Amino acid sequence: MSMMQEELLGVDIGGTNIKIGKVVNGVVVQKCKIRVNRDDLEQVTLDNLYKGLKGFMTDSVKAIGIGVPAVVDIESGTVYDVQNIPSWTQIALKDLVEEKFNVPVYINNDANCFAIGEKRFGKAQEFKNCIALSLGTGMGMGIIINDKLYNGVLCGAGEIGMVPYLDGILEEYTGSFFFEREYKSSALSLYNKALEGDEKALLAFNDYGIHLAEAIKIILYMYAPEAIILGGSISNSFQFFEKSLKTGLESFAYQKQIENLKIQTSDLVDSPILGAAALCL
Numbered sequence: 001m002s003m004m005q006e007e008l009l010g011v012d013i014g015g016t017n018i019k020i021g022k023v024v025n026g027v028v029v030q031k032c033k034i035r036v037n038r039d040d041l042e043q044v045t046l047d048n049l050y051k052g053l054k055g056f057m058t059d060s061v062k063a064i065g066i067g068v069p070a071v072v073d074i075e076s077g078t079v080y081d082v083q084n085i086p087s088w089t090q091i092a093l094k095d096l097v098e099e100k101f102n103v104p105v106y107i108n109n110d111a112n113c114f115a116i117g118e119k120r121f122g123k124a125q126e127f128k129n130c131i132a133l134s135l136g137t138g139m140g141m142g143i144i145i146n147d148k149l150y151n152g153v154l155c156g157a158g159e160i161g162m163v164p165y166l167d168g169i170l171e172e173y174t175g176s177f178f179f180e181r182e183y184k185s186s187a188l189s190l191y192n193k194a195l196e197g198d199e200k201a202l203l204a205f206n207d208y209g210i211h212l213a214e215a216i217k218i219i220l221y222m223y224a225p226e227a228i229i230l231g232g233s234i235s236n237s238f239q240f241f242e243k244s245l246k247t248g249l250e251s252f253a254y255q256k257q258i259e260n261l262k263i264q265t266s267d268l269v270d271s272p273i274l275g276a277a278a279l280c281l
Contacts, residue, residue, distance in 0.1 A: 006062040009053065010270075010277030012110070013068045015084035015137075020052045021273035022061070026121040028270040030056065042087040050100055063104045064097060065279035067113035067272055072155045077107050080154075106279035109155045110134070110272065115142020116149050117275025118229050122268040127226045131158075131219055132266075136232035138175040139215065143223065160215060170218075173211035176234065179204060191237045202240060209241030213248020216263070220249075224257055231266040238265045 010028070012019040014036070021031035034052045036045060053064065070082040077094020097105045108116070115132035118124035124132065128147055134140040141158035143150040150157050161171030172178065179187045183204045193201035216228060230238060245263070252258055268274055 007058065007060045008277040008280045009056055009061055009064045010273035010275070011049070011053070011064065011066040012113070012272035012276055013049075013066065013082065013085070014110075014272070015069065018049055018052060019270075019273055020056060021270055021277070022056050023274060023277035026274065028273050031270065031273065032056075036085060038084060038086060040085075040087065042091065045085055045087065046091075046096065049097075053097070053101060057101055061103060063106065063280035064101065065113070065276040066093065066097070066105065066107045067110045067276040067279075068093070068107065069110045072107050072109050074106075074108060074151060074155065077105060079107065104280070108149075108151070108276075108279055109140075110275075111140030111158060112142045112149055112151060112155055113275030113279065114140065114231050114266075114271060115144055115275070116278045117268060117271050118142075118231070118266060119144050119147070119149070120278040120281060121274050122266055122271070123229050123264050124227065127262075129223070129225050130227040130229060131223060131225045132229045132231060133215075133219075134232040135174060135212075135230060135234035136176060138171045138177075140232070141219070144225075145223075160218060163215075163218060165211075165214065170211075170215050174208070174215050178208060178211065182207070187234050187237065191240070194237065194240045205237055205240035206244045208234075209244030210248050212241065213245045216245070216249065217252050220252060220254075220257060220261070226260070227262040227264065229264055229266050231268075231271055235265045 008023045010021050018034040021028040071080040079093045082088035094105045114134045118132050124130045130144050132142040139161040141160045143158050163170045176187045190201040190204050
């Protein structure tokens with residue numbers, strides 16, 4: 001039986017929920033969502049995770065992959081300073097879960113999970129060198145070089161959102177804070193208004209595309225990828241910022257490089273779960 005036929009569990013530890021899914025042949029066949037309370041003690045959140053995993057465990061589950069919004073030591077499976085779970089400052093997550101369920105556990109940060117999920121199951125399959133850019137609350141980035149995920153020390157590679165930009169950092173202009181700060185509105189409500197042709201909403205996404213182009217130019221200078229796959233909630237609005245993004249790239253110094261560059265949006269359903277499961281492959 002090949003690894004793909006076996007059952008894998010993918011766990012996405014988000015800010016408000018932990019999502020767990022059973023993955024068979026690159027398809028999520030069963031899933032659940034567990035509420036995360038910011039103020040819970042470390043053990044309470046862990047017990048909730050165990051309870052969720054228990055509902056999925058069968059003899060045919062071969063491994064568990066976990067994506068976390070945090071600094072991760074892949075070798076030891078230790079997770080540091082998990083965003084939105086303040087009690088998880090340093091937790092040996094791999095050892096704890098392996099001990100509990102007796103299967104191998106693989107851990108990485110959420111942006112890298114998005115990248116590896118795209119590489120295994122999504123649009124990145126056809127590219128040797130590509131970047132996965134997750135546009136949500138902030139901007140996360142995963143890097144595929146020569147068909148492999150590049151992690152860097154403590155999964156720190158690709159933190160492009162932290163690069164200084166204008167009066168702050170890039171992420172403040174390419175994540176959802178941008179819309180809340182500049183337009184006093186969420187990206188989602190602006191998206192719904194843009195669908196109806198609302199001028200202000202269309203302008204907001206036009207501005208957003210200009211800022212995102214600056215981030216993508218940095219990526220191109222650094223990595224010269226064949227493709228950039230956009231994911232995260234804001235990528236659903238691509239049709240409204242694609243034009244200004246392309247215009248912003250016209251000032252890139254090496255236009256020859258851009259001629260064949262593909263900028264695409266992810267169409268993976270349950271991308272974070274699939275990405276976490278892909279860590280096991």
